[in-house]
Amino acid sequence: MKRNTISLLIVVGVLFSTGGYAQSLNRKMTLTDVIYTAHEQSPSALVAKHNFLGNYWAYRSYKAQFLPSLNLGATLGNFNRSLMALQNSETGNIKYVENNNMRNNLTLSLDQNIALTGGKVSVFTQLNRLDQYAPERNITYNSQPINITYIQPLRAFNSLKWQKKTQPKEYEKAKRSYLETMEDITVTATSLFFNALLSQRNLERAQKNYQNTETLYRIAKERFELGKVTKSELLQLELRLLNDGLSINQSQLNLDMNQLKLKSYLGYNESVQLELVLPDSIPELALNVSEVVDLSYANSSFGLSQELSVLYAEQSVAEAKANRGLSATLSAQFGLTQQNESFKYAYKNPMDQEIISLGLSLPIMDWGLGKGRVKTAKSRENVVRTQTNQEDTEHRQDIMIKVVQFNNQIRQCKISAMADSVAEQRYEMVMERFINGTADVTDLNTAQSEKDEAANRYIQELNNYWSYYYNIRRLTLFDYISRTNISAEFDKIVGK
Known part of the structure; x- marks a missing residue:
């Protein structure tokens, strides 16, 4: 009965790992490939493009107000x-x-x-x-x-004069917001990539663990017949074999779910089967907080958003004053x-x-209506200035935290890579010792668990590294690897 159960698990694992994708289109992809594909064809990228086009045509409409118009x-x-x-x-x-x-x-x-006079x-x-x-x-x-x-x-209130101050900044903000949205897509694609990669590696390890445990179980049975292994140890290995079989099925299910999320985000259909490649190295970057802060204000939409908030508050005050009195x-x-x-x-x-x-x-007598509107607009202006100062402080603190996390993450990745290698070597050594009869099942189970945990931890640390990096890129719109500002072909986007 037990042999039949084990055989059934093997068949189920094989079906999950091969049979379901016999007609699939396999595609090997690195992290760079996934990000590029997300930028080119994902639904999120398409939405970002059309949002920018809406802002572009709004800016074109604004500029058209200052050109002569011929009317019949x-x-x-x-x-x-x-x-x-x-x-x-x-x-x-x-x-x-x-x-x-x-x-x-x-x-x-x-x-x-x-525009000058209204x-x-x-x-x-x-x-x-x-x-x-x-x-x-x-x-x-x-x-x-x-x-x-x-x-x-x-x-009178000169709306055209104020639009000349705000609308060019709004359009520049729209450009930067588009780039930031594309960096948001990068961050999301990175997270989905590593989730699917982790599931892929877990399935590969589960299959390898099953094969190793099956070999050790066969050896243990032979030793049990010779009286060199106790019944309890043999049952431990059999339980381990059953758990490894269940792990194959669970890992395959997780892989299917995470690959489906990634493929859906990239705009692929279910016929595409992805084989993800683990990044073999990471760039050793040390970011400077002051540089990151300066780049954030120079390149991102944050500084422009603050400027526009203050400008619109000042505009409301000017409008309230213009509408008061003569x-x-x-x-x-x-x-x-x-x-x-x-x-x-x-x-x-x-x-x-x-x-x-x-x-x-x-107005001869308005019972303080005009004065009240001016006071209200000034109060709102003071609130906006206070809020922008607070947002400025929080923005700088957020950048500082992200830079510290990123700079520390390089060491985390190195240590995790070493731990992964050490855990793998220890597992191989314990397997050899078990085959030689100098290690028990408990040692084997412990070594396997530590190996799997170390492998997962390394992938998670890589995920953290690239997530931190791309989040900082999003805040500054600057590529610290190539040392260039992030840009886009806006003329191509609008069809010029």
């Missing part, structure tokens, strides 16, 4: 048949008269916003046609061949106009026209 306007077929109330200026009598006409209008204008200048030409049907039929054309209009708000708008129009019943003469000998107006608005 028309009112066609405006028919009006109704009664209108007219009052006699001498007698004061009111009588209703029939209104029966149709108006058509065509306007072509060239408009330009003035005003707007327009050059336009216009043609109006009035068809009067009652009390008699007649047609009148009114032309305005050329007109120049300028509208200037006085003591407001005025100056409007001026200069041009030519003419009217005639014939279209041919509607443009002949035009007369000049000038229209100038100044509109004023002054």
Whole structure:
């Protein structure tokens, strides 16, 4: 019965390790390959690209406000048949008269916003046609061949002026945020890579452990028949063999799950079977805290986010002040106009026209509404400045912790690599001693557990090393191996 159980475990392990992927497409990948693939084709990278494109077109729309715009306007077929109330200026009598006409209008204008002053200048030409049907039929054309209009708000909030301060920074922030998102993808891909790699190595060790235990169990049975091994030790080995068989199945299940997560993240389907390669070395880097902090403020979106927070707070204060008290708008129009019943003469000998107006608005009593809005905006500005100072302190502390962790991790990896090698050698020695009859099953089990733990610890330390490194890269957008800033081909992304 026991032999049948052991044989069944062997068959199950073989099925898990080979049969399920007979038709799979095998792909060997290093950590660099996984990161490159994640950047090129993962759904997360595609989302990051489209988020950036949205910010790019928002910036293009902002810039378009400062370029001349050519506009065509028309009112066609405006028919009006109704009664209108007219009052006699001498007698004061009111009588209703029939209104029966149709108006058509065509306007072509060239408009330009003035960011410095917040005003707007327009050059336009216009043609109006009035068809009067009652009390008699007649047609009148009114032309305005050329007109120049300028509208200037006085003591008003100049949104264009503030946009010139904020929008270029917003676009630069969008670029850096895109790069940071790609580094987030790197961090996630690294974690998924090492999770799948650990499962892959656990399966390989479980299969090797099973083979070794099976060999030792066979030797122990022969010694048991000779009376050199006790029944208890033989049962310990048999239990170990059963556990190793279960470990194969569990390791295969973990590998399938972790590979599925990695493949899904990379955009691969289930037909692809990945063979992951353990990094054979790590670069020996020693990062300087001051350099990392300086690079973070120079390259990442953190410093820009702080600047924008303060700018928007200052903008709110300026808007609240502008909307308080006297407001005025100056409007001026200069041009030519003419009217005639014939279209041919509607443009002949035009007369000049000038229209100038100044509109004023002054709240006499607002019960402190304007003052309250200004005070509120200033309070929010103070809150934002306090928050940015606190965020600045926390950001520096976070960088310091990450740099210390990374610099210490190199030593951790070296020690773990040595421990892995020592544990593997000790296990081989204990196996030889067991075969020679100088070690017992307890020693063998202890050596195997220590070997497996040391191997897992080494992979975990490598995972920590690269996770720390890529997190620092994300904070600074700087590659410390090549000593270059991280960048992207933004013109290619937007299709230029």
